[in-house]
Amino acid sequence: MIINRKPTKTIHIGHVKVGGDNPIVVQSMTNTKTQNIAETVSQIQRLESAGCEIIRVAVPHMEAAIAIPKIKEQIHIPLIADIHFDYKLAIAAAEHGADAIRINPGNIGDMASIQKVVQVASQNKMAIRIGVNSGSVESDLLKKYGGPTSQAMVESALRHIQLMHSLDFDNFKISIKASDVQRTLDAYRLISEQTNAPLHIGVTEAGTLISGTVKSALGIGMLLAEGIGDTLRVSLTRDPEDEIRVAYEILRALNIKRRGPEIISCPTCGRTAIPLFEIVESVEKRLQHITKDIKVAIMGCVVNGPGEAREADIGIAGGDGTGILFKKGKVVKKIPEEHLIDILIEAIESDT
Numbered sequence: 001m002i003i004n005r006k007p008t009k010t011i012h013i014g015h016v017k018v019g020g021d022n023p024i025v026v027q028s029m030t031n032t033k034t035q036n037i038a039e040t041v042s043q044i045q046r047l048e049s050a051g052c053e054i055i056r057v058a059v060p061h062m063e064a065a066i067a068i069p070k071i072k073e074q075i076h077i078p079l080i081a082d083i084h085f086d087y088k089l090a091i092a093a094a095e096h097g098a099d100a101i102r103i104n105p106g107n108i109g110d111m112a113s114i115q116k117v118v119q120v121a122s123q124n125k126m127a128i129r130i131g132v133n134s135g136s137v138e139s140d141l142l143k144k145y146g147g148p149t150s151q152a153m154v155e156s157a158l159r160h161i162q163l164m165h166s167l168d169f170d171n172f173k174i175s176i177k178a179s180d181v182q183r184t185l186d187a188y189r190l191i192s193e194q195t196n197a198p199l200h201i202g203v204t205e206a207g208t209l210i211s212g213t214v215k216s217a218l219g220i221g222m223l224l225a226e227g228i229g230d231t232l233r234v235s236l237t238r239d240p241e242d243e244i245r246v247a248y249e250i251l252r253a254l255n256i257k258r259r260g261p262e263i264i265s266c267p268t269c270g271r272t273a274i275p276l277f278e279i280v281e282s283v284e285k286r287l288q289h290i291t292k293d294i295k296v297a298i299m300g301c302v303v304n305g306p307g308e309a310r311e312a313d314i315g316i317a318g319g320d321g322t323g324i325l326f327k328k329g330k331v332v333k334k335i336p337e338e339h340l341i342d343i344l345i346e347a348i349e350s351d352t
């Protein structure tokens, strides 16, 4: 599938370029108390290893803003400060070295406060993410459209875009998320026709691992397939590392970006001769440090497994106490069942 990206302007979030022809950027958000520097840094470092390219942290008070420089010293990816309501926190985050801030101008306050934030962002060459979501649409628009419809969200975003332009500021990107897929799709499709600002896409508060993954795969996946989106966050009620894994699976499924092993495993059936679910989970965990794009098959029986997983670079299949290691559908050797996982991991590690 060939995807034609909708043209957008390039902005810089720290050293990462977002928009234009630049690769789609994967983001997440910490769930630690930002002022707890050790825990926040440790989570960000784990996220970096998982492939996170930009991190957002909550800045609900001054203590969190003041922690930013100490956090930044110990991480390697740009940091976005997430601000709600208090423009002074946005200014403090900028002055403490945040690479960008995420605000919703609608809840930052009056024009004078927004102007101060934009001025500091300009002085610090810092980008702003204007984050509109269905819960933050202004009351007059809710009245006009009868609720937080996609049109209401788009009109709210356009107001903010105009406001930024009136302040002669264009170093911003837009997000316009709802928690249901259809409204998110409609809103992004509409806004992408009306701005060339880079778009940060996602389905907000998507939910638990399964439901959130499905909603995100559909919402983010459909937008990406239509060429919409320059950076993304999968939003799950889970450890943020899972958000990164799901994000890369979406990008891989669309052939946009491939990172780390792709596990191909059979659904199991009456012929399955090994504890496949446990084996797959264990292999997946043990391969998390591998960044090379490699297809790994884990199949339930030696009779059909290698043939069914012919496309895999390497794989194992189990059967009655013994299993096999195979490469590109051809058997390499027989292995006692208890060594299947170790031998597969060794073979992958020596290959990468």
Ligand code: SF4
Pocket (backbone or CB within 6 Å): 266, 267, 268, 269, 270, 271, 272, 273, 299, 300, 301, 302, 304, 305, 308
């Ligand atoms: Fe069944 Fe074997 Fe196919 Fe797995 S690989 S679904 S065990 S036939």
